[in-house]
Amino acid sequence: MDPAFVVAPVNRRVFGSFVEHMGRCVYTGIYEPGHPTADEDGLREDVLDLVRELGVTTVRYPGGNFVSGYRWEDGVGPVADRPTRLDPAWRAVESNAFGLNEFMRWAVRAGVEPMLAINLGTRGLQEAVDLLEYTNHPGGTTLSELRVEHGAREPHDVRMWCLGNEMDGPWQLGHKTADEYGRLAAETARALRQFDPGLELVACGSSSRAMPTFGAWEATVLEHTYDLVDHISAHAYYQLHGDDHASFLASSVDMDRFIQQVVATADHVGARLGSDKRVDISFDEWNVWYLEQQLGDPPTAPRDWAVAPRTSEDAYTVLDAVVVGSLLITLLRHADRVTAACQAQLVNTLSLIRTEPGGPAWRQSSFHPFALTSRHAVGTVLDLRLDAPTLATDRHGPVPLLDAVATHDADTGRLAVFVVNRHPSEPVSLTTGLRAFGGATLLEAVLADDDLTATNTQDDPDRVVPRRHPDASVAGEALLAELPPASWSMFVLDVT
Secondary structure: OOOOOEEEEOOHHHHEEEOOOOOOOOEOOOEOOOOOOEOOOOEEHHHHHHHHHHOOOEEEEOOOHHHHHOOHHHHOOOHHHOOOEEEOOOOEEEOOOOOHHHHHHHHHHHOOEEEEEEOOOOOOHHHHHHHHHHHHOOOOOHHHHHHHHOOOOOOOOOOEEEEOOOOOOOOOOOOOOHHHHHHHHHHHHHHHHHHOOOOEEEEOOOOOOOOOOOOHHHHHHHHHHOOOOOEEEEEEEEOOOOOOHHHHHOHHHHHHHHHHHHHHHHHHHHHHOOOOOOOEEEEEEEEEOOHHHHHOOOOOOHHHOEEOOOOOOOOOEHHHHHHHHHHHHHHHHOOOOEEEEEEEOOEOOOOOEEEOOOOOEEEOOOHHHHHHHHHHOOOEEEOOOOOOOEEEEOOOEEEEOEEEEEEEEOOOOEEEEEEEEOOOOOOEEEEEEOHHHOOEEEEEEEEOOOOOOOEOOOOOOOOOOOEOOOOOEEEOOEEEEEEOOOEEEEEEEEEO
């Protein structure tokens, strides 16, 4: 490592998250009137405390698949007058008791920047500009004065907008071909920019790297939108298949390839169009998600519709937390092109935070690598040179045994190194050269456990927590440590 060789500054938007009207993320998650900790708006203070501790910077709302059938007007105005709707995305009943203005009040309380998604599935350009006018215009028009009437006197001034969600997916309401979506996204982007040229707009990329249209989708969409948008989205979820721990621990290899291929595609389109502009990536859905086990076959009978059902409430293990830490390493390593990211989701549904109705809130195992990375990854991302043996995996081929990234804050002299040992059963010795930094003192943490299946629960919320590294040290011009098997480690040093 050398402070003169950098990738890019750390973009704080990389530590974003996601609140969707899915399962109990909103209702009995961030919002539960009558809860012992609820404020006057029904927002759970215990959850707000954990969100602040987590270090989340940006939150995407209200979806997700949910947004492609959502009428934003349903979620504003007097709650008693709001309609109850069916949500076909998750086969749930939506009360609309929580909507745009409630989310904005929550975002202010949580100290996060809102990122709003627009319905381009069942709706289109007119509804998008209406939403923008209601949300951001100061006043004096019918829609902006309606917002004032609804209790939000000041405009919300949302700067980042997603032009739909996963429109490449056949499961999506209003699913479109790349040409159909690209034209609609371009028309919508032009209209939004007529209202405010300074908005940041995100076009829909592929729902995963495994989509049959991956690559071709991005190229076609960007042919329509390249000079109109700032980002193209990427979504990826990973899970353990059987007992293939080695492949699961190498999940970030797939994310890394995903990012490289989207960048290559975007830059090719830019070159073909003769544009000097650069389109970056908003990796606005990522996480470990046991989708196959949790959702199974979709229900078919109307009686299965429910209000805020328990959906995908994965209890994350030590192994899952290590993978989450590794995915964060990959996002940071591409700080030059991944300029926003949203872990999905924040509360209850495939989440970092869990709650019980009327009961406690607690940290999942994966909460800890996110919180520590958000707290300590400051300054610039360094361009590392890693020398490590390879590990054979069934899904990803041979991969480096270690996954690592480092950040350096020149203002404070703080150096942070994040590293994962991908070997499921063997420790590995780590040596990190520090000669370019002079002297160093060490503060460190490690997330490791002999039981890779251990989880945090309501009854034992601190079963999985970061522990002090037993043998890490600075010797001369090197950081030395023995990394446990299947572990995520963080080493924070004060350097001169």
